[in-house]
Amino acid sequence: MKILKTSMLAIILTFSAGAIGNLAYAETSTDSPVAGEVISHIESALAEIQNSDFNTARVHLKAARAAAEKISGHDDVVQAANALVIQGQIKTKGGDIKGSSDDLNKAIELYKSL
Template sequence: MNIIKITLLSLSMAANFGLCSVTAMAAETTASSSVGVSETISHLEKALVEIAKSDFNTAQVHLKAARTSGEKITGNETIVKQAGALVIQGQIKAKLGDIKAASEELNKAISLYKSL
């Protein structure tokens, strides 16, 4: 009888621990995704400021950081891919010195990231 009680107790404890760890991991993923979105938006806004000043070298640094943090974002994959493509297009246009087009692309990317 004691063996049955001990077995049932250890099985229930193992199941409880498994459920708690899955819940904690899901909460951690959501928190890291929101941090990634805000970090990406921050870098894009800093890049926009630098592009407006025609400081394209500093803007490129922020755009690279935005692309790196954007790769860590989870959520709607379609929106994340579209926003990433817009950041790449903005980066290309900033390298070419096209302030207006780069700003438009990056503003579109920011609005997509904010929708997440």
């Protein structure tokens, strides 16, 4: 009887560990497409900034900020990256190509860390 109880306990623990592992994997996989979308918009904005097309760059930056709101978890990293995107928007509006590019590159690195 003791062997049966021990075997059942081991089986239950194995199944529960497997279920928890799958849930953790599913949570991380849902964030990466959204972060990829944000990075894509920021990279498009950087390309437009280099071409001095600031209006199109601002459209991409607005889309990046809207997509970033869908990212769940990692609130401190997302908040810091969003602050850099906002600073990049402000510098883009002022025509500061180098400053906005620096801020947006830093934001991309933060989003890639997700």
